[in-house]
């Protein structure tokens with residue numbers, strides 16, 4: 001049985017990922033920003049009150065986890081949908097803090113818990129792909145997710161010497177609170193389907209996996 005840590009587990013794709021790994025029989029730590037009450041009647045071990053922009057809270061989360069971590073999946077993130085000219089720079093910095101620095105804080109805090117053979121998945125977004133940007137807009141979301149992709153590649157290089165393996169992931173276009181109100185929301189991928197796909201990609205991650213940015217459906221995405 002593996003110890004899986006899912007960060008951002010209050011709701012959405014991360015909550016579906018917690019359910020996916022519980023259904024597989026893994027030991028799952030659900031790291032939540034709120035009190036984690038949603039997991040009260042489940043087998044998940046809850047680590048509450050972990051805002052990934054809060055250095056002290058992230059350190060407390062690392063201390064609260066039990067034992068070594070075999071798989072860490074950072075999912076927490078915020079959407080931001082500015083058009084050109086519609087810029088609130090303080091808000092944009094806050095998005096960067098969550099989407100780019102958040103996964104760095106979490107991985108750095110848990111580095112000593114990641115034993116040889118451990119895996120790290122970071123959910124970024126296709127919106128962070130420079131090569132795939134065919135529509136513009138969404139400035140701080142795109143920029144912060146591009147930074148998260150760079151973070152992931154850098155971690156991939158640095159953690160390999162510890163035999164810890166890193167993959168960047170896109171969950172698809174998923175029907176969650178983040179995308180609510182978007183045209184066609186009813187036909188978006190369901191969180192459960194996205195979570196199952198993300199877990200399948202992470203199943204493949206190991207010493208022979210090159211640094212990759214994968215769609216949950218298995219498609220290799222450009223940087």
Ligand SMILES: NC(=O)c1ccc[n+]([C@@H]2O[C@H](COP(=O)([O-])OP(=O)(O)OC[C@H]3O[C@@H](n4cnc5c(N)ncnc54)[C@H](OP(=O)(O)O)[C@@H]3O)[C@@H](O)[C@H]2O)c1
Nearest residue numbers: 008010011012013033051052076077125173174176177178
């Ligand atoms: N939905 C999509 O189509 C889509 C597409 C591409 C990428 N993604 C990425 O997938 C990830 C999950 O998205 P989602 O659709 O599941 O969104 P969601 O339903 O809005 O869930 C976001 C999760 O992140 C948590 N979170 C936000 N800010 C946080 C912070 N500062 N510290 C800790 N946790 C925080 C939220 O906690 P609270 O409940 O406390 O707010 C919530 O649990 C995000 O990184 C998103 O960018 C989503």
